[in-house]
Amino acid sequence: MKFVEYADSEMMMMDLADVLASELKNCLLTHDHASFAVPGGTTPGPIFDSLSGVHLDWSRVHVMLTDERWVPETSERSNTRLLRQRLLTGHAAAAKYVPLYASAETPEEKLPELAAGLDAELPISVMLLGMGADMHTASIFPGADQLDKALHGTDRLVAMRAPGAPEPRITLSAAVLKSAMNRHIVIIGPEKREALEKARHLPPEEAPVAAILADTTVHWAES
Secondary structure (H helix, E strand, O other), X not given: OEEEEEOOHHHHHHHHHHHHHHHHHHHHHHOOOXXXXXXXXXXXXXXXXXXOOOOOOHHHEEEEEOEEEOOOOOOOOOHHHHHHHHOOOHHHHHOEEEOOOOOOOOHHHOHHHHHHOOHHHOOOOEEEEOOOOOOXXXXXXXXXXXXXXXXXXXXXXXXXXXXXXXXOEEEEOHHHHHOOOXXXXXXXXXXXXXXXXHHOOOOOOOOXXXXXXXXXXXXXXXX
């Protein structure tokens, strides 16, 4: 694990956007397209704002989420909705979006279809992740019903239900996360820093983020 500390979160978001854009550009030099996996939530919003204004061949960038809440895009809780508002706009509107949601009552009904859509995207070229204070990443939560499958199985996508999560989730598995060519985690605040340090000494079953810390760059600002 590489750890990078920043003076403040504003600087971190700008610098990280530059790093991600550089990695995408480098990938496009040698590949037909670059796959770019990103988290939902509020933390990465400023990174998305910066990236959407970057000049690169976005038509050859395939954007996907690392995980999604099983809600339609009209929901305020939809990560897809956030992406369309903050990342897939400006120059980045030309990017191809690879969905992790399809209209159905449960994620299990659409897992084969959505997993097939990932075939051409793996290994993921550039990946950005978050981490919760409970040490989850993507939607791989401690105590989730399919935790063992998500951590140790070979499926690309896993449907997850976890304590405290109000709706089912769909998440990239640890196998897919670990295979990413460039992987970053962004966190803010002393609580997340403490959780990261704790996770480094725990098994993935207790701290799922521990499964992907090797060869990952963690970016942190106190506030």
